Amino acid sequence: MSSEILIDPITRLEGHGRIHIFVNDEGSVDHAYLQIPELRGFEKFAQGRRAEDMPQITSRICGVCPMAHHMAGTKTLDDLYHVDPPPAAKKVREMVYDTFMVEDHALHFFFLGGPDFVVGPTAPKAERNILGVIGKVGLEVGKEVIGVRKELRDLMTEAAGKAIHPVFGLPGGISKPISPELRDRFVAAAAHAVEFGKFSLQVFRDVVLSNAEYVDLVTSEAYTHRTYYMGLVDERNRTNFYDGRLRVVDPQGKEFLTFGASEYLDHVAEHVEPWSYIKFAYLKDVGWSGFADGPDSGVFAVAPLARLNAADAMSTPVAQEASEEFFSTFGGRPVHHTLATHWARLVELVNAAERMGELAADPEIASPEVRTIPTEIPTEGIGVVEAPRGTLIHHYETDERGLITRANLIVATQNNAARIALSVDKAAKALVHGLDVDEGLLNEVEMAFRAYDPCFGCATHSLPGEMPLIVEIRDLRGELVREIRRD
Amino acid sequence: MRTLVLGLGNELAGDDAVGVLVARALRPELHDVADVVESAASGLALIEVFAGHERAIVVDSIVTGRNPPGTITEMGLEEVGRVVAPSLHHAGLPELAAVAARLGLGFPSRTRVLAVEVVDPYTFGAGLSDPVAGAVEELIRRVGEQVRRWETEAACTTTPP
Numbered sequence: 001m002s003s004e005i006l007i008d009p010i011t012r013l014e015g016h017g018r019i020h021i022f023v024n025d026e027g028s029v030d031h032a033y034l035q036i037p038e039l040r041g042f043e044k045f046a047q048g049r050r051a052e053d054m055p056q057i058t059s060r061i062c063g064v065c066p067m068a069h070h071m072a073g074t075k076t077l078d079d080l081y082h083v084d085p086p087p088a089a090k091k092v093r094e095m096v097y098d099t100f101m102v103e104d105h106a107l108h109f110f111f112l113g114g115p116d117f118v119v120g121p122t123a124p125k126a127e128r129n130i131l132g133v134i135g136k137v138g139l140e141v142g143k144e145v146i147g148v149r150k151e152l153r154d155l156m157t158e159a160a161g162k163a164i165h166p167v168f169g170l171p172g173g174i175s176k177p178i179s180p181e182l183r184d185r186f187v188a189a190a191a192h193a194v195e196f197g198k199f200s201l202q203v204f205r206d207v208v209l210s211n212a213e214y215v216d217l218v219t220s221e222a223y224t225h226r227t228y229y230m231g232l233v234d235e236r237n238r239t240n241f242y243d244g245r246l247r248v249v250d251p252q253g254k255e256f257l258t259f260g261a262s263e264y265l266d267h268v269a270e271h272v273e274p275w276s277y278i279k280f281a282y283l284k285d286v287g288w289s290g291f292a293d294g295p296d297s298g299v300f301a302v303a304p305l306a307r308l309n310a311a312d313a314m315s316t317p318v319a320q321e322a323s324e325e326f327f328s329t330f331g332g333r334p335v336h337h338t339l340a341t342h343w344a345r346l347v348e349l350v351n352a353a354e355r356m357g358e359l360a361a362d363p364e365i366a367s368p369e370v371r372t373i374p375t376e377i378p379t380e381g382i383g384v385v386e387a388p389r390g391t392l393i394h395h396y397e398t399d400e401r402g403l404i405t406r407a408n409l410i411v412a413t414q415n416n417a418a419r420i421a422l423s424v425d426k427a428a429k430a431l432v433h434g435l436d437v438d439e440g441l442l443n444e445v446e447m448a449f450r451a452y453d454p455c456f457g458c459a460t461h462s463l464p465g466e467m468p469l470i471v472e473i474r475d476l477r478g479e480l481v482r483e484i485r486r487d
Numbered sequence: 488m489r490t491l492v493l494g495l496g497n498e499l500a501g502d503d504a505v506g507v508l509v510a511r512a513l514r515p516e517l518h519d520v521a522d523v524v525e526s527a528a529s530g531l532a533l534i535e536v537f538a539g540h541e542r543a544i545v546v547d548s549i550v551t552g553r554n555p556p557g558t559i560t561e562m563g564l565e566e567v568g569r570v571v572a573p574s575l576h577h578a579g580l581p582e583l584a585a586v587a588a589r590l591g592l593g594f595p596s597r598t599r600v601l602a603v604e605v606v607d608p609y610t611f612g613a614g615l616s617d618p619v620a621g622a623v624e625e626l627i628r629r630v631g632e633q634v635r636r637w638e639t640e641a642a643c644t645t646t647p648p
Binding site: 042045060061107129130131134142143146150 | 610
């Protein structure tokens with residue numbers, strides 16, 4: 001006979017969801033599930049549309065990372081039309097994309113992830129929000145985040161179209177070159193962003209790493225999974241957000257696979273469970289053995305922690321130093337602690353900022369040669385980028401006129417979905433004992449998946465339902481045993 | 488300072504488009520007295536949108552399951568769910584206001600939210616459901632009226648004696 005604890009909706013994320021925790025007679029957790037509604041019907045919606053419209057259409061899927069979809073779609077068009085953009089176009093795309101990564105990572109670190117760890121895991125509820133973060137790190141930091149974000153978004157708007165709906169990606173290149181004046185602004189903004197990144201790392205050291213309670217939480221078994229990790233790397237196995245080959249390392253950190261975007265479907269399959277709309281990605285070469293970690297389970301992870309694990313090094317010096325500090329703090333690579341992803345995110349922020357600066361200083365960046373006109377008949381294309389939340393893939397098939405016959409997106413969170421389920425289950429089992437759960441414990445279960453910053457099919461905008469969190473504990477007869485209201 | 492009319496929503500996702508469509512319909516009529524903005528962003532990402540405005544009206548979809556689809560609920564900022572630790576990526580308007588205040592960024596002193604109960608905000612390309620489509624006209628009317636009411640008040644208080 002089991003009872004159910006329900007957490008609904010989930011806080012501080014894109015979208016809504018519910019966590020069901022099933023508690024058995026002995027008072028321990030039988031299993032815990034994460035259920036999130038996702039956007040449906042994309043395949044049908046895309047059919048018959050012009051493939052060349054997809055980068056702009058898909059940028060509207062999600063208000064959080066339109067640039068990621070725009071770029072994945074653009075690269076898919078390159079593949080679809082069998083066209084190679086000129087070098088300057090690729091550099092501009094990468095520079096603008098790195099700008100987006102800095103901006104998004106900054107927002108996430110301070111406003112989304114921050115409340116979980118900057119104020120301390122057992123801080124009172126009233127402080128576990130952005131105001132608590134500001135209280136802890138200071139007003140100037142909060143203002144700095146807003147200022148940096150604005151500067152970067154203004155640059156993206158000039159280079160790529162509206163920051164919320166980029167339009168510059170085309171098959172074979174981009175719509176307009178970067179002027180020397182705009183280039184100079186990118187140079188300045190990149191330098192500013194690098195300083196901001198270094199500063200954020202220092203905040204992390206001072207406020208988080210010095211908090212022994214938090215460090216214990218990060219390294220605790222409840223938040224640790226020994227899975228495979230996947231990320232895009234360049235020809236020297238260094239992280240690259242815009243392009244490269246996908247590399248998978250095993251739970252020991254050894255290279256297991258590398259493949260190009262077009263071979264993704266040969267190596268990754270999807271598993272379906274009745275209790276969730278989400279399709280759980282897993283490695284075909286290992287196989288599905290349930291929601292488990294370890295070398296015999298095909299469960300893998302993407303996003304900042306996974307990317308650092310999947311690469312051998314960072315491509316820029318300050319980020320590389322930060323990465324070395326990261327790994328040595330945890331005693332080597334790979335790092336399996338889910339909550340460490342917040343720190344990994346900052347290392348990536350610095351890397352993206354440095355890379356932005358390198359590209360802005362490249363003599364070719366303001367070249368007028370930014371487009372190769374496609375001449376081939378379109379057939380099928382797959383494009384991959386590393387979105388802030390992980391590997392993102394677009395896949396289009398068209399007729400000879402370039403009208404979509406089939407389209408599929410594999411969003412970052414699908415790649416992480418199995419590991420997220422594992423995390424919720426494991427955290428609930430370790431932390432929830434009996435029906436006498438308090439809010440702090442429930443928050444710790446939520447922390448398990450907030451670290452992934454999941455966006456679950458790029459959720460909708462609807463205001464959350466009026467009623468705040470209600471946890472209902474019922475017995476098998478459906479009788480309400482206990483109700484916990486979080487309001 | 489101008490009034491902000493903010494239509495929030497995902498234009499591609501069924502009923503979730505309603506806020507965006509209402510804003511779009513209002514822009515020709517209101518553009519000389521208000522900043523009419525459409526956005527799919529939410530939560531903290533909107534902090535810059537609100538800054539620089541004294542008054543704001545927000546139009547958005549809501550799923551409570553407690554009202555018939557198409558029902559319009561009007562709320563002041565303080566009534567917008569003290570939704571527990573609201574999603575910072577999501578609406579979280581009261582928290583947004585608090586953060587803006589704390590950072591000295593400026594936030595409208597008067598904010599009204601018009602939330603319309605929707606059927607399906609999750610299906611791509613679905614278009615508005617009938618009940619929600621039926622509410623659009625009233626939403627447009629109410630937003631327009633509120634903007635004009637505020638304009639009139641502002642004019643009255645600045646008219647020299």
